Amino acid sequence: MLKLIKSLSAAVLLSVVTLSGAQASGGGVELKSVNWQHTGLFGTYDRAAAQRGLQVFQEVCASCHGLKQVAFRTLQDLGFTEDEVKAIAKEYTFEGGPDDDGEMFERSGKAFDKFPDPFANEKAARASNGGAFPPDLSLIVKARVGFENYLYSLMTGYEDAPADFDLTEGMNYNTYFPGHQIAMPSPISDEAVEYSDGTKATVDQMSKDVTVFLAWAAEPKLEARKHMGLRVILFLLVLTGLFFAVKKKIWSELK
Amino acid sequence: MSFEPKNPVVKWVDTRLPIIGMLHHALYEYPTPKNLSYWWTFGSLAGVMLVVQIVTGIVLSMHYTAHVDMAFDSVEHIMRDVNYGWLMRYMHANGASMFFVVVYLHIFRGLYYGSYKAPRELLWWLGLVIFLLMMATAFMGYVLPWGQMSFWGATVITNLFGAIPVVGESIVTWLWGGFSVDNPTLNRFFSLHYLLPFVIVGVVILHIWALHTTGSNNPTGIEIKDKQDSIPFHPYYTVKDLFGLGVFLIIFCGFLFFAPNILGHPDNYIPANPLVTPAHIVPEWYFLPFYAILRAVPDKLGGVMLMFGAIAVLFALPWLDKSRVRSARYRPIYKQLFWIFLIDCIVLTYVGGKPAEEPFILIGRLATAYYFIHILILLPLVGLYEKHKPLPASISESVLDKKTSAEEAGNA
């Protein structure tokens, strides 16, 4: 029994080492590491940060990036009231229809709508961005090696290119982007937004906030998941303990 | 304890279809060696995982859309809008990994204790068939969410068939249902991904039938000789397996609830794009050893043949291993070789996840060579020349020996 546990834990350890080794790719630069409130066993999203992050997204990123998987109604998860959500949705217009005459019309957004794409299609997006395509940000945090830390590092990683670096015309130097040349100009500058809760809008602060918001956008069920997980595992621990006791009892009757 | 039902309904059914008697037989009359260790739990765990995959898979299918324009979004719909959809999807995705963990441990258990030897050759073969079907199922399942790795993994793997001389190209076109991985490919993969698990269920039934015909092997590798050596499956192994299941579920839930994406690849959260090739195309971790073998050969056809060969040689194991002793417990040299072989497989897994550059190419080649050397050369030779330790006269003697030596150790 002890031997089995030993070999099993050795196997788990080995495979984790193997896998983490196998997956460590990326730009080769070590990312900045932030202690996010929502990581860890009990972590929950920092509501205030996520709300500020929504503001950064709306006022800065949304002119180039979509967030098409996220419905306005789900913003209630972040502590917005139903009315606030309706108000946020209303800021956007959508094509409705056809009406009884077969005409399409414009209508304002409803809570069930999802964030609209800023461009009609990929070609239009590329045309406005010097040929580069700004990806949808709904899943961006889960879609990059390094997750939150990558996004935060990217946002704060704009620098002047080293003298010997051959930067293509129209590109920008970013320490953390693979290859260091990114078509997106540094999106965030100091005071780019004005926070209503009085938080000082530094590049660092806004980068953290938008990262928390996009982490939530990518994994909105994180809190429900961990909450259920703790209960399930606690239950399983008790149940397994019982099984162990019963097993001991039944086997002890065997000569 | 032969089956004589008292309940009239049971009796009525059983005289017409002796199914309850069959179950009774499997649970109470099937004599099980009394010395099975926890390494014998993984078979029933694999069965549990198959059921988990089928149940979660059926629920996912109710909400999933197999179309290139909608598949990715439909998975996100499951993750966000479907009640407990995230739970089903993470259970299914992590469940596939857990299924492979369990089956790999199950296979290595068989290698260690010589469970593939006569009279269990067919049992071993059926297990390998299940393994092959699982690989096909998991490969096609991974294509369904239609992320970047789905698409490019499917492209790389299906292209392998193009290496077959003369008909290769036509076979690939036939597999794709067109001239690239596209909507017809996704549709047929979904259809087959739904079908194959039920084929697996069928083979599992044969596997268990064969098992109940030959009886379980055990850590000593010697057969049951008399009543002393065996106990009924129920309640002894039902309760032992339940305890094992509990421990396993805790580990499974650890991944499922606290690190559901750690075994996946971030690129699969990027929608498939035939115009953008990912920097490194890597399959799921459970395919990495075979991927390493595939890439160990510079020639495509050679690589493909070696990869399939890696599994084919396992079918020949009952004849390659010449030793008449089953369990590595009594085979001092084979025991060392077993652990080296295991490490070799871990090295292959590691290399399979690395880009094709030095030093990984060289390591991959050496590890691949060793894989085949172990099975094709060392195993037959060791079987012929190894001097095994004395075998206990019976299972119960070995159990008694163990007990007394433990007591002596305790008294000392």
Ligand code: HEM
């Ligand atoms: C041998 C058992 C099975 C294995 C090993 C397996 C494996 C997989 C894998 C690896 C994925 C990709 C998960 C992801 O990354 O999202 C997947 C997806 C899927 N599977 Fe299975 N599967 C099994 C049985 C089934 C069955 C029986 C069904 C249907 C009845 C099913 C339906 C689906 C569906 C609809 C998806 C797409 C949704 C998604 O990607 O999460 N699977 N499967």
